Amino acid sequence: MKIAYYPGCSAHGTGIETDQSTRELCRILGIELADLPDWNCCGASSAHVVSSELALGLNARNLAQASAIADEVVTPCPACFNRMAEANHHIKQHGAPEKAGSIKENLEVRHVIDLFSQKDMLKKIAKAATRGLNGMKVVTYYGCLTSRPPEITGAKNPENPTEMDVILEALGAEVIDWPLKTQCCGGSLTIPKDEIVANLSNQLYEMAARAGAEAIVTHCAMCFTNLERQWANPVEGDHPEPLPVFYFTELMMLAMDPAKAQAHFRRHLSDPNPLLSARGLS
């Protein structure tokens, strides 16, 4: 079955690993992705602040392209997912903007965590693994954008999502329960108000360490960058030791094709190697 694929702008920049590892996984798992032919930015956290029409217009153009390809469009970026899902929801209730082109009434917007965590897919994932994750202790960090608001995201449990948990557990990681799964990292404030983001990401590191995690696993390029910021540019004063950060798709690749996973890890600012050696995964 063919699924329309929207990579999003960070796929070519700060979130390059998440796009590449998603494509690699889909090839392994036999999911055919068809890129939107001439996609544009979803407007992310900025368009809706300055103009609701702009946010809707930018996403409607992408949704029309997706409609021409398939009944569902999937993206690895939580921000793109949230903005597309919001626009799709609005269009279903109020109709599309005049110039948007034809958007399917039954078009569904999905994030890759939803795609990979379906029951039949979990079986395929376990089968495709060439090795396990050897009990690596991780916390999963979902942040905001695939969880809230649930009437837009379709999250079954916005306070305690488990999509990444079931995937990582199927691959032999130990997923540790912790209370900050869906706490906000500060998102795009990282540029104009970095002190706020530093404080929020330090709270995450502190709680993850207290829970006994060896690493934080996320699906979001924004969260990933805000967490890794602590490695390159730590705030002065007392702060917890930062942990290695992974995309969940990278850890899936670590179980299926370790060499390709290593190529992604080389782009990290955090250093995963001591942990990987200790777990016999390097």
Add this chain to the structure above:
Amino acid sequence: MTENTSPSTNPGQEICPASDLARRVQEATGVNAMECYQCGKCSAGCPLLEVTDLMPHDLWRLIQLGAEDRIKNSKHLWLCISCETCSTRCPNQLPLPAVLDFFRQEIIKDGQTPTEENVLHFHNAFLDTVKKKGRLSEVGMVQKYKLASGEYFKDMKLGMSMFFKGKIKLFSQSTAAKNEIRDIFKEAGK
């Protein structure tokens, strides 16, 4: 016989008359701020707790009271990044971020200076590159932001680390149909 004005016997009757501001918010967003009963669940989960000047439940109360200036002069308006914790936990599902978008857009439309100017500089820098190329140029965005904010050397270390890891591209991709993107901005008056 005197007319019975008890709300329970007159379902159309307003229990508490809405302020002009609450009416204006409802007209623009469809959200009835009078439904907030100040339980404070929104504020209990707000990640801005330590740094903000007004909490989410304060903002609902100020709309009910018609205190527009206090809302528009608050830092919270620009520090809120729509994490949607407040709206998700609200027993009446009142969407504060959508209502804050309404205030933010009015400030921008009226040409007022936002309390947190750099946050708006960031949004403008982001959208300028999208308007030009259809897609975000991370380098272009940071350049524009630095010029507007004057924060030339902030985050240099992080930016350079990411550049050397191949995460920041000097040349970004574009959407082919740039005229369609310009039209979308024009339709929105941007």
